[in-house]
Amino acid sequence: MIMTTTSKNRRKIPAVALSEENQKATQQITNALDGAEFKLVKVESIAFSPLNYRKYISEEALQQFAQELKQHGIISPLTLRPLSANRYELVAGERRLRAAKLAGIAAVPASVANLSDEQVTEIQLAENLQRENPHPLEEAGAVKMMQDSGKSIQEIALRLGKSKAFVYSRIRLLALIEPFQEMFLGDAITIQEAFAIATLSADSQQDFFASVCNKWKNEKHFRFHNLDYALDRFRYDLKEAPFNTRDKKLLPDAGACTGCQFNTASLKSLFPEYAKQAICTNKDCYHKKCAAHMLLQLSAAIQEHQPNALLFNGEPSEYTLELVQSIPEAAALPCYSCYDISIYGPPEPPEREDYENGYDDDMPDFDEEGYKAALEEYQTETVEHNMLLQSGKVLKGVVVAEGQIKCVFFSKELPATRNRQQPQTAKQVQEAIKAGSATPELLQAEMERIQAKEIRAKEIDREKVQLVMHQQFTEVLENGFADLQLTPADHAAARLLVYQSLDYKSLNKVKEMLLPNTDDFDRDNNDQFYEWISGLTDSQFSYLIRMAVTGKPESKSPNHITAAFLYKVARGAALNIEAIEQQQAQKAATRQTRVAERIKELEKRIGKLKAKE
Numbered sequence: 001m002i003m004t005t006t007s008k009n010r011r012k013i014p015a016v017a018l019s020e021e022n023q024k025a026t027q028q029i030t031n032a033l034d035g036a037e038f039k040l041v042k043v044e045s046i047a048f049s050p051l052n053y054r055k056y057i058s059e060e061a062l063q064q065f066a067q068e069l070k071q072h073g074i075i076s077p078l079t080l081r082p083l084s085a086n087r088y089e090l091v092a093g094e095r096r097l098r099a100a101k102l103a104g105i106a107a108v109p110a111s112v113a114n115l116s117d118e119q120v121t122e123i124q125l126a127e128n129l130q131r132e133n134p135h136p137l138e139e140a141g142a143v144k145m146m147q148d149s150g151k152s153i154q155e156i157a158l159r160l161g162k163s164k165a166f167v168y169s170r171i172r173l174l175a176l177i178e179p180f181q182e183m184f185l186g187d188a189i190t191i192q193e194a195f196a197i198a199t200l201s202a203d204s205q206q207d208f209f210a211s212v213c214n215k216w217k218n219e220k221h222f223r224f225h226n227l228d229y230a231l232d233r234f235r236y237d238l239k240e241a242p243f244n245t246r247d248k249k250l251l252p253d254a255g256a257c258t259g260c261q262f263n264t265a266s267l268k269s270l271f272p273e274y275a276k277q278a279i280c281t282n283k284d285c286y287h288k289k290c291a292a293h294m295l296l297q298l299s300a301a302i303q304e305h306q307p308n309a310l311l312f313n314g315e316p317s318e319y320t321l322e323l324v325q326s327i328p329e330a331a332a333l334p335c336y337s338c339y340d341i342s343i344y345g346p347p348e349p350p351e352r353e354d355y356e357n358g359y360d361d362d363m364p365d366f367d368e369e370g371y372k373a374a375l376e377e378y379q380t381e382t383v384e385h386n387m388l389l390q391s392g393k394v395l396k397g398v399v400v401a402e403g404q405i406k407c408v409f410f411s412k413e414l415p416a417t418r419n420r421q422q423p424q425t426a427k428q429v430q431e432a433i434k435a436g437s438a439t440p441e442l443l444q445a446e447m448e449r450i451q452a453k454e455i456r457a458k459e460i461d462r463e464k465v466q467l468v469m470h471q472q473f474t475e476v477l478e479n480g481f482a483d484l485q486l487t488p489a490d491h492a493a494a495r496l497l498v499y500q501s502l503d504y505k506s507l508n509k510v511k512e513m514l515l516p517n518t519d520d521f522d523r524d525n526n527d528q529f530y531e532w533i534s535g536l537t538d539s540q541f542s543y544l545i546r547m548a549v550t551g552k553p554e555s556k557s558p559n560h561i562t563a564a565f566l567y568k569v570a571r572g573a574a575l576n577i578e579a580i581e582q583q584q585a586q587k588a589a590t591r592q593t594r595v596a597e598r599i600k601e602l603e604k605r606i607g608k609l610k611a612k613e
Helices: 020-034 059-072 094-103 117-130 136-148 153-160 164-173 178-185 191-198 202-213 227-234 283-305 318-325 368-390 426-435 440-478 488-501 504-513 526-534 542-550 561-572 577-612
Strands: 004-006 037-042 078-084 087-092 107-112 309-312 335-337 342-344 395-401 404-411
Touching (some): 078 117, 087 117, 094 107, 117 136, 136 164, 136 178, 178 202, 191 227, 202 283, 283 395, 283 404, 426 440, 440 542, 440 561, 488 561, 526 561, 561 577
Parallel strands (some): 078 107
Antiparallel strands (some): 037 107, 342 404, 395 404
């Protein structure tokens, strides 16, 4: 038969810093415990409390405790409340009950009292607070229990006799997932390491545990070698994020990053060491926002620029390809690696400070002529770049990189210099002169580069004349066709268009029947070909012919035969081409004078350098 007695003053609930309402509740618990009934209760009749926040107990320590109970038995009684006849629920003493089961003890001493759920929770809290050196996770559980009962951080701090910072630190530990709580209880990680891991979202903690800690039980002395480095794969600096962290609509379910529970800057009390850094600890959410941002940027770029292709820096990742495939317009475009094409960017202007002299007393403080020459070279290159973009020889592409979408112009042909050593630029030559490291070979190479640029500049002169002439002649034609007279050049241009429109078979037949000596012509000699085709019979519809010629993209380039014919047509229409040529010739003469002066100056420098050798 089980012995039963009445217990007096078995347990007192501390009333430190409690409100008047809480003190009344505490007094009611004390009264209930004072009238508790003392019994020896069969272990099998006791159910564990679902209200107890203490979820984890060290298995090793529990085994040691069980061995102790085998020798000395249970000294301090458990606290129970009745459920039904001969059935009880554990209120306090879970560790003792578990150890008793391991030790094979059939019945345990217990105080049985009728208690409400609220009273049970308060007793469990009191017992764990009164334990000597409670584990930080147990303190975290106590904090959660008080939070769930509606207590403020200030009230919890007063109840625990701790600072608010301490309370926040224990709240932070509540974010640990179960495997890391087990590691913490098993002393496999320190409290500082636990704090660091707790900054991650639950999903990120799961990934981190699976990749780094899943075999910790097999290592007798498991320790992290460089935890911060390992965690960096799961933490993201929001200041470097490609998306707008204040955008609430990017991921409506997640909202803005500002104020997010996974943004350390918005939880200064929990993560003071990361507060100024604004670190995102939710890997999944961060990547989803990056993907959403990239989708919006790519869709907008395709709609705005209508690109011919998508470009990637090397081989695109599966993640990037999945994003591209999710946009039908993007998925339909061809893809190229940036390493297999030529991208054309605008030239960079010269910087005045590169032409300042602080190293050679025999030279002026500022190389005015050198700077003017470089500036004019930059302007020439800019014109050349713009003409290239207008020529139809390049395509539009959208560069798709992680977190970056950019529209560029490109050609599918690799530049001829791709596999050769790149020449020195004007800026590099100036830097070498300024540093006193210029050599005669370097300056000689610079002279050759300038001369080559001048040859190209002359070609651009012709292109500029052709472009202006084309523009003005087009404007004349747009005003109508009244008072136009069909000229021999119109006839020749019409024959040319017909000639160029022939397919391969028809062209060979025409050559056989009408143009047996066509192969004798120098096709690069536009005047000769013009004279030849002008000898054919006349055609009509001068305006239609002229519109057809000007509508050809090739008519903008003076090197193309179509442009040569347009030139003749425009001259025949009395367009003042001479004035255009004279105006460009004056600019060319001024430029050439500067080139000659620059060459002379470089020759002088070469002479001085050789004299020092």
